[in-house]
Structures are given as structure tokens and as C-alpha cells.
Amino acid sequence: MVSKKIVKLLNEQIALEADSSNVYLAMAAWAEANGWKGTSAFMHAQTEEERGHMKKFMHFLLEVGEQPVVAGMKDPQNTFKDIKEVFKLALAHERKVTASINDIMTEARKSNDYAVTAFLQWFISEQVEEEAAVVQVLDIIEKAGQVSIYLADKEIGAMRQGK
Numbered sequence: 001m002v003s004k005k006i007v008k009l010l011n012e013q014i015a016l017e018a019d020s021s022n023v024y025l026a027m028a029a030w031a032e033a034n035g036w037k038g039t040s041a042f043m044h045a046q047t048e049e050e051r052g053h054m055k056k057f058m059h060f061l062l063e064v065g066e067q068p069v070v071a072g073m074k075d076p077q078n079t080f081k082d083i084k085e086v087f088k089l090a091l092a093h094e095r096k097v098t099a100s101i102n103d104i105m106t107e108a109r110k111s112n113d114y115a116v117t118a119f120l121q122w123f124i125s126e127q128v129e130e131e132a133a134v135v136q137v138l139d140i141i142e143k144a145g146q147v148s149i150y151l152a153d154k155e156i157g158a159m160r161q162g163k
Contacts, residue, residue: 003111007066009104010057010116015071016100017054021047023093026076027086038157039083042137045160046090053123060119083153084141091134098127133159 002010028043058068080086101123108116137156144152 002061002064002066002113002116006104006107006111006113006116007061009107010061010066011069011071013100013104014054014057014061014068015073016097017050017057018070018073019076020093020097021050021054022073023076024050024090026078027080027090030078030080031083031086036083036153038153038155039086041157042160043086043090053126056123064115083149083156084138087134087137087141091131091138094127094130094134098131101127 024043024046028040028047031037031043032040058070061068077089080089101120105117105120105124107113108120137159140152140155141149
């Protein structure tokens with residue numbers, strides 16, 4: 001049986017994953033509106049990934065006999081200076097998600113909740129990949145410089161197609 005505290009944390013994670021999906025959708029829309037089709041494709045893929053994460057948390061709660069709660073989403077930022085800002089904000093957001101998952105894991109370990117601990121392990125590995133991908137994009141942008149940012153955008157879009 002999952003403790004009420006962990007159920008609350010898992011439901012908060014559902015809301016955070018929904019927010020994440022919305023954040024990336026806003027980034028995708030801005031990128032496409034500003035001619036950054038590769039970045040838009042990357043962010044659209046992130047949107048779907050985060051939605052999938054939200055659903056995994058929901059299904060887990062249902063499997064352990066608990067009620068998932070779908071909470072309202074916050075309005076995301078909709079305008080950005082450039083794609084570098086987009087990815088810096090994406091990295092900060094991913095780190096927020098990582099911290100939240102780690103907090104749930106800490107609580108699950110304290111409670112000796114092995115089912116939650118096992119479930120969260122996939123997300124911990126996923127967050128390592130998510131953060132690394134955004135860091136890689138920021139490295140591409142840095143290397144490209146302003147003159148070649150268009151080529152960086154194309155490479156960013158190609159990254160998601162290879163995943």
C-alpha cells in the first residue's frame with residue numbers, strides 16, 4: 001500500500017508533467033512562428049514525451065489502487081529572446097522535474113515502498129537522458145554561434161528524429 005504522502009507527491013508529479021508538456025508546446029509554437037522548425041520539432045517531441053510521463057504516473061497510481069488527480073496547468077512563458085533562451089529554460093525545467101522525482105524517491109525509500117522505488121527508477125534514468133540532451137543542444141548552439149544558428153536548428157531537429 002502506497003502512503004498518502006507518496007500518493008500526494010505522485011499526483012503533484014502528474015501536474016508537473018502536464019505543465020512540462022505545456023511548457024514545451026509553448027516553446028514549439030514560438031520556435032515555429034519564428035522560423036526555427038528544427039527546434040519546434042524537438043519541442044513537439046518533448047511535449048508528447050512529457051504527456052506520456054504524466055500518463056505513466058497516472059497508470060501507476062491506478063495499478064496500486066489510488067486515484068490519480070489531473071490538476072490545472074499553469075500558463076507557460078510564450079515568448080523568448082532566441083532559441084538559446086528556450087533551451088536554457090528547458091534545462092532549468094528538466095532540473096526542476098529531476099529534483100521532484102528525486103524527492104519522491106527519497107520519500108519512497110524512507111517508507112520502504114519498494115513498488116514506488118522500482119517504478120521511479122525508470123524516470124530517474126530518463127531524467128539523466130533528458131538533461132543530457134538539452135545540454136547537448138546548448139553545446140551545439142554555443143559552437144554554432146550566431147552566424148550558423150540556422151544550421152544548429154537543423155541539427156537539433158535531426159536529433160529528435162534519431163531518438
